[in-house]
Structures are given as structure tokens and as C-alpha cells.
Amino acid sequence: MTHRSIHHAALLANPWNLPANASAHGPALDHHLLLNLWIALALLTLAHLILLIGILVRRRDAGPAPSAVWRIEYLPLAALAILFAALTVRAERLWADARYTGADPAALQVEVTGMQFAWYFHYPGSDATFGTTAPQFVAPGEGNPVGIDPTDPHSPDDFVTSELVLPANREVDLRLRAQDVIHGFSIPEMRLKQNAIPGQTVHIHFTPTIPGTYAILCTQLCGTGHFRMNANLRVLSPADFITWLASKQKAATP
Numbered sequence: 512m513t514h515r516s517i518h519h520a521a522l523l524a525n526p527w528n529l530p531a532n533a534s535a536h537g538p539a540l541d542h543h544l545l546l547n548l549w550i551a552l553a554l555l556t557l558a559h560l561i562l563l564i565g566i567l568v569r570r571r572d573a574g575p576a577p578s579a580v581w582r583i584e585y586l587p588l589a590a591l592a593i594l595f596a597a598l599t600v601r602a603e604r605l606w607a608d609a610r611y612t613g614a615d616p617a618a619l620q621v622e623v624t625g626m627q628f629a630w631y632f633h634y635p636g637s638d639a640t641f642g643t644t645a646p647q648f649v650a651p652g653e654g655n656p657v658g659i660d661p662t663d664p665h666s667p668d669d670f671v672t673s674e675l676v677l678p679a680n681r682e683v684d685l686r687l688r689a690q691d692v693i694h695g696f697s698i699p700e701m702r703l704k705q706n707a708i709p710g711q712t713v714h715i716h717f718t719p720t721i722p723g724t725y726a727i728l729c730t731q732l733c734g735t736g737h738f739r740m741n742a743n744l745r746v747l748s749p750a751d752f753i754t755w756l757a758s759k760q761k762a763a764t765p
């Protein structure tokens with residue numbers, strides 16, 4: 512059974528639950544989502560009660576005096592506008608925490624490149640500096656899918672993988688890029704979703720907390736092969752990550 516079918520089996524067994532959360536910022540997002548849903552349910556119930564009362568009262572009455580319109584129409588409208596504005600501001604702040612506030616300088620750096628129809632993960636290697644990339648060096652058939660410039664002194668220790676491997680409980684700063692069209696980088700269990708846009712480098716940062724294998728999806732309909740554009744995120748214990756990194760860096764050493 513692949514991790515994707517496990518993911519789908521879990522959804523079928525538990526269709527009312529969110530995917531398991533495995534990131535540090537996830538609980539706050541889940542809490543806000545559920546708060547929104549409970550408020551929407553309460554307002555729906557309230558609206559139907561008011562509708563029912565209105566129908567019953569109007570059978571006996573000609574309706575409220577024009578002076579009551581403020582009290583029964585505009586004031587609730589203003590209260591709802593304030594409520595939804597507050598929920599929106601809170602949601603925007605939660606998202607901006609992952610997207611716009613800078614990552615910790617000690618965060619692990621990984622460059623993510625989306626292309627039709629695969630994700631590639633570029634690690635800067637032991638010098639912690641990415642070799643520059645340019646479109647003229649892109650050669651997937653020769654093992655250089657993201658176009659690392661071989662003449663850059665920062666390049667030789669860099670390595671590129673087709674699965675994202677990260678240590679648990681360390682912040683990671685991803686740089687999202689796209690080679691051709693807009694792709695949607697999404698990991699449901701990490702509560703991450705962000706477009707990768709050609710010509711831009713988009714930073715998102717997060718901290719995975721639970722070791723395991725998670726599906727990385729593309730959430731933009733990016734072409735005929737979109738359905739197969741997926742990869743794995745493997746979260747390892749810090750010790751296992753060091754072993755994995757050492758094996759990759761040994762392979763990358765020229």
C-alpha cells in the first residue's frame with residue numbers, strides 16, 4: 512500500500528475529521544477553522560429561528576414600524592460585519608506567520624521547484640549556500656532538473672532529490688519556484704498550501720513535529736499530467752536526518 516492510498520483510506524474511515532496534524536503551527540489553524548465552522552452553524556440556526564418567528568408574527572401583524580428597521584436590520588448587519596472582519600484578520604495573521612514573517616536564520620534551507628509534472632528539492636550542501644540556477648542549465652536527462660550552474664563554486668556540494676526529507680522539530684525555510692506554469696505546493700498534514708509561481712521565489716517556513724511520510728500534492732490544475740504530480744515528504748528524527756544528509760553529501764562531494 513502506498514502512502515497515498517493510506518492517506519485516502521484514513522480520509523474514508525474518518526470523513527468528518529481533518530487530516531492528522533504534524534506541524535507546529537497546525538493546531539492554531541485547525542482551531543481557527545473549527546471556530547469559523549461553529550460560528551457559521553450558530554448563525555445559520557439563528558437565521559432560521561428569526562425567519563420562523565418572522566413568519567409567525569407577520570400572520571398577526573402588519574410588520575414593524577419603519578423606525579424599528581435600524582434596530583432589527585442595520586445593527587445585526589453591523590455586528591456581523593465586525594465579526595467576519597475580525598475572523599478574517601485573525602486568519603490572515605495566522606497565514607502571514609508562515610508566509611511573510613521571516614524564518615529563523617538557523618532554519619534549514621531547501622529550494623522547491625515545481626515543473627510539469629514533478630517536484631524537485633534542492634539542498635545547499637555542506638557550505639549552506641545554494642549554487643545559482645539558470646534556465647540554460649536545466650537538463651533533467653543529465654541529472655540537473657533545476658538547472659544548477661556547474662561553474663558556481665557553491666554548486667559542487669549541492670544535491671537534488673525527488674523526495675523532501677526533513678528533520679523533526681527544526682524549522683525549515685522553503686523557497687518555492689516554478690519552471691513553467693503555476694503549481695500549488697500543498698502538504699495537508701503540515702497545513703501548508705502555497706502557489707509556486709514562475710519568475711518568483713516564494714518563502715514559506717514551518718516546523719514538522721511528527722516523523723512519518725506525508726503526501727506532497729500539486730493543487731493547481733497545471734496540465735495533462737497534473738494528476739501524477741506528487742511527491743513524498745519524509746520527516747525523520749534529528750539523528751536519522753544527520754545520517755541521511757551525510758549519505759547525500761558524500762554522494763555529492765566531487
Ligand SMILES: [Cu+2]
Pocket residue numbers: 625626628693694695729730731732733737740
Ligand atoms: Cu503542478
